[in-house]
Amino acid sequence: xxxxxxxxxxxxxxxxxxxxxxxxxxxxxxxxxxxxxxxxxxxxxxxxxxxxxxxxxxxxxxxxxxxxxxxxxxxxxxxxxxxxxxxxxxxxxxxxxxxxxxxxxxxxxxxxxxxxxxxxxxxxxxxxxxxxxxxxxxxxxxxxxxxxxxxxxxxxxxxxxxxxxxxxxxxxxxxxxxxxxxxxxxxxxxxxxxxxxxxxxxxxxxxxxxxxxxxxxxxxxxxxxxxxxxxxxxxxxxxxxxxxxxxxxxxxxxxxxxxxxxxxxxxxxxxxxxxxxxxxxxxxxxxxxxxxxxxxxxxxxxxxxxxxxxxxxxxxxxxxxxxxxxxxxxxxxxxxxxxxxxxxxxxxxxxxxxxxxxxxxxxxxxxxxxxxxxxxxxxxxxxxxxxxxxxxxxxxxxxxxxxxxxxxxxx
Numbered sequence: 001x002x003x004x005x006x007x008x009x010x011x012x013x014x015x016x017x018x019x020x021x022x023x024x025x026x027x028x029x030x031x032x033x034x035x036x037x038x039x040x041x042x043x044x045x046x047x048x049x050x051x052x053x054x055x056x057x058x059x060x061x062x063x064x065x066x067x068x069x070x071x072x073x074x075x076x077x078x079x080x081x082x083x084x085x086x087x088x089x090x091x092x093x094x095x096x097x098x099x100x101x102x103x104x105x106x107x108x109x110x111x112x113x114x115x116x117x118x119x120x121x122x123x124x125x126x127x128x129x130x131x132x133x134x135x136x137x138x139x140x141x142x143x144x145x146x147x148x149x150x151x152x153x154x155x156x157x158x159x160x161x162x163x164x165x166x167x168x169x170x171x172x173x174x175x176x177x178x179x180x181x182x183x184x185x186x187x188x189x190x191x192x193x194x195x196x197x198x199x200x201x202x203x204x205x206x207x208x209x210x211x212x213x214x215x216x217x218x219x220x221x222x223x224x225x226x227x228x229x230x231x232x233x234x235x236x237x238x239x240x241x242x243x244x245x246x247x248x249x250x251x252x253x254x255x256x257x258x259x260x261x262x263x264x265x266x267x268x269x270x271x272x273x274x275x276x277x278x279x280x281x282x283x284x285x286x287x288x289x290x291x292x293x294x295x296x297x298x299x300x301x302x303x304x305x306x307x308x309x310x311x312x313x314x315x316x317x318x319x320x321x322x323x324x325x326x327x328x329x330x331x332x333x334x335x336x337x338x339x340x341x342x343x344x345x346x347x348x349x350x351x352x353x354x355x356x357x358x359x360x361x362x363x364x365x366x367x368x369x370x371x372x373x374x375x376x377x378x379x380x381x382x383x384x385x386x387x388x389x390x391x392x393x394x395x396x397x398x399x400x401x402x403x404x405x406x407x408x409x410x411x
Contacts (some may be wrong), residue, residue, distance in 0.1 A: 157195075
């Protein structure tokens with residue numbers, strides 16, 4: 001029997017992909033949809049919590065759950081990756097060569113971590129004082145280094161963009177500095193931040209607060225320096241100035257690395273990509289600029305905003321509404337304004353909640369100045385946001401932030 005259902009394929013089972021699948025599964029007219037998820041991983045990770053894992057506050061195991069427990073019943077989950085997009089013919093190929101046809105496509109493949117762009121790092125992550133919160137395998141080494149460091153240089157790096165959760169490299173730095181202070185070794189430890197960007201934060205209001213914190217806590221911040229190579233045995237890091245090309249080598253006892261990142265090759269080499277390698281969408285509607293039946297959200301899209309789970313939460317209702325509008329031949333009535341959020345942990349029990357839009361204007365939720373460190377916002381980050389993520393964004397059954405059902409006509 002012929003399947004007359006509308007075929008929607010979601011590529012990627014990270015935050016964006018799982019949020020899209022969960023939302024689609026709850027739409028009015030769900031019985032008229034044939035929804036397929038393409039994701040090769042066995043586990044889904046709540047990566048924003050890795051900052052606190054690296055600071056010794058949680059075991060890493062709380063940050064992952066089996067995909068099989070999260071994918072809604074009735075969703076066709078193909079446990080493979082995508083090998084090729086063929087948007088002019090409305091199909092894709094999996095890594096095993098299987099052809100998947102679609103009527104509509106949502107791309108949410110996330111970012112690729114380019115560890116190999118740092119010479120000398122291969123085989124040394126998690127050893128010789130080198131650690132990183134940017135992978136499930138390496139995050140335990142961050143806390144091991146922090147708690148065992150008694151003297152010397154604790155160095156934290158920030159790569160050129162793109163980067164997911166751009167505040168994370170300095171969050172762990174503040175937590176480490178706080179731990180050194182609490183454990184009585186701060187006078188013997190130099191805390192250094194080497195950032196490939198030109199400033200500590202893009203939004204002036206929050207940058208001013210963070211610069212003040214660094215000055216008060218004697219954190220050595222230097223900008224436009226990109227990590228190029230490490231000598232793990234010698235405990236040396238080689239940096240290149242992003243403007244002058246000058247290079248220099250610095251000694252360290254602890255080195256927290258944030259790797260460079262890029263769009264996955266399956267996206268960057270496809271007809272869907274822009275010159276930078278990301279899925280080329282209208283930054284307001286999230287619809288592809290050349291293929292109207294293709295949408296994208298999250299880190300793989302070309303939206304010029306910070307790549308965070310909060311951005312996905314704000315993009316999701318826009319994408320769902322506009323996808324349904326496209327299915328029904330209606331005008332795309334919703335626009336994403338670039339909203340994103342970065343909960344900047346500045347120590348144990350302290351947090352600055354940065355919220356802003358495309359224009360880098362603060363878009364604060366709470367009726368107080370979020371540019372100040374607060375315990376309440378720290379507790380929000382530590383306890384409430386993980387609950388909202390797992391129970392709401394990823395596998396929720398209620399979607400208060402979606403458009404009213406009157407806007408989501410049956411297909």
